[in-house]
Amino acid sequence: MACERNEKLAALLVEARWSRAQTAVAYNRVAVETLSGEVRENSKVGRSHVSMWVGGAQPSGIAPAILCEALSRRLKREITPQEAGFAASTSPAQGVLDWLADPLIALNDLGSGVDSDRRRLLAGGVYSAAALVLPDETWWEAMSRSPTEESTARKRVGHGDVETVRELTLAFSRLDQRRGGGHGRRAVDEYLRHETRDFLRGRFTDDGTRRAMYSACAELAYVSGWMAFDDSEHAVALRRFNTAVKLAARSGDAPLSGHILRAMAHQALDLGFRREALKIAQASVHGERYTTATPRERALLGVVHARTLAANGRKQQAAAALLSAEDDLSNAHDGVREPDRTFFFGEASLAHETACTLRDLGDHQRAIKEFQRSVRTRGPAFRRTHAVTLGYMGATQIAQGGVDEACATWTSVLDAMEDGIYSGRARQGVVDMRHLLSPYRKRGIPAVAVLDARAASYLAQVD
Known part of the structure; x- marks a missing residue:
């Protein structure tokens, strides 16, 4: 049977x-940049290959990923395998390509300026272990080097422009902390796509x-990623984090x-990728990344590292990491100038992350005490x-058999959610x-019946 001509690919080549x-x-x-000389299927092609496609x-093999990256660079926007008329690539090379791709192309594809069909493709991305593979140290070194060519752009960028981006980033980060990632994401992405790219x-x-x-732009991309993560748009969040890391690496x-x-x-x-989480936290x-950070930021990095250690069963290492995080936070004081991005991390946040660590280690009683402190x-x-x-505290309480205590805690969750919090993570807590x-619905416990009905009503309104 004759193959049907790939009109999508043909149109892209005409455009290029x-x-x-x-x-x-x-x-x-x-392919040479990606594979570093490794010979694999379709590691080198000729014009006949392109004609067949x-x-x-x-x-x-790696061909869909390589060809889409080449087209992305040429057309200055991301080209997905689906847009090129191919099945989605599952090649391990795709993870490497994600780190090689120009972050300015990713910024160009953000926001409502992208057509609706393309937005559906991007939103339909997959969060996978393959996408969590980090680049090696040579990548970080190469990214941090100053460009050898001077820009020919007419727009002059000065320190005041940097401060503008930083001020906006902090404002959106504070909004996220108050109202959740569901507030303001479109505005953040529009600013990233237009202003920061320029x-x-x-x-x-x-x-x-x-x-x-x-x-500054890396921080704003990170805030966009965090908001998407909190809004349970996990594949989108990972793409934003990827872009943010590349921008941060270029800044040195x-x-x-x-x-x-x-x-x-x-x-x-949070998504259950425990081994990958540990590698990234390490x-x-x-x-x-740790030694030149300020005390508050070191504490934040350290306590998340502790959580990943606990999730992987490394109890002693997790305990040691918790103690180090506590020591680091105790060294944070008014005389140390901390970056704005750490404004949210203090005793309450440390107690929250410590509680999660203890919970994952099976110490529910101490975890509840830390949740309460938070x-x-x-x-x-x-x-x-x-x-x-x-x-989280309610879930830990009911795991210990404290049904009434859990119901009281969860009632407070619904009070907060019904007052205008838009957070996929918080909503998942209600689910x-x-x-x-x-298991308690048929036991005639009044608090359970009232809370369950209220939770069902809330979910019906927001879904």
Whole structure:
């Protein structure tokens, strides 16, 4: 049976103004960068390969990933395998390609300016272990080098522009802490797509300003990723974190790179990727990412590392990491200038993460005490995290047989959620609440019946 012509790929090649031979040359260039000389299926192709793919043959091995990366670079936007008329690539090379891809291309594809069909493709991405593989140290070194060519852009970018991005980043981060990741995500992505992309393509007053702007834009991309994570858009969040890490690496800001990797580890752990989470957390506390960080940030990196150690059954190492995180936070004081991104991390946050660590180690009683300390010490500016903490505490209480205590705690969760918190993580806590209450529904416990009905009503309104 004759193959059906791949019109999608043919149209992309026309848009790129590439002949079959030019396409093969571009493909082979990307393959050399990606595979570092390793010979694999379709590690090198000729014009006949491209002709067959346009004719309808499905490329195998690493070919879909390599060809899409070559087209992405040419067209200055991300080209997915689906857009090129291919089945989704499952090649391990895709993870490597994600780190080689230009972060400015990823910024270009953010926001509502992308057409609706493309948004559906991006939203349908998969969160997988393959996407959590980090680049090696040579990548970090290469990314941090100053560019050899000067920008020819007309737009001049100075320190005031850097401060503007930082101010906006902090404002959205505070909003996320109060109301959840469901508030303001579109606005963040629109700013990333238009304003920050123009800044990064601009002409910098000096190399220090260039690095500062890359760092500022990395933080904003990280906040976008964190909001997506909190809103349970996990594949989108991972893409944002990936972009943020690349921007941070280009700025040479090691502590910021560690901060973003910590968020990636947190997400991976929440989604059950325990081994991958540990590897990422270990990378977040490696070398200058930890040693050059401020005390508060070191405590944040360390306590998430402790959580990943606990989840992987490394009890003694987890306990030691917790103690180190406590020591680091105790060294944070007014005389130490901390980055704005650590504003949320204090005693309440440390107690929350410590409780999660103890819970994963099976010490439920101590975990409940730490959850209670977190609830008691957290201020009103952190209502979303407060709701998440209460959800975890209720689940831990009912695991210990404290049904009445759990119902009282979960009632506070619903109070917070119904007052305007838009958080996928907090909403998942309500779903988990109903699941954990199900064995008690037929026991005639009034508090269970009232809470379950209220939770069902809430979910019906938000779903």
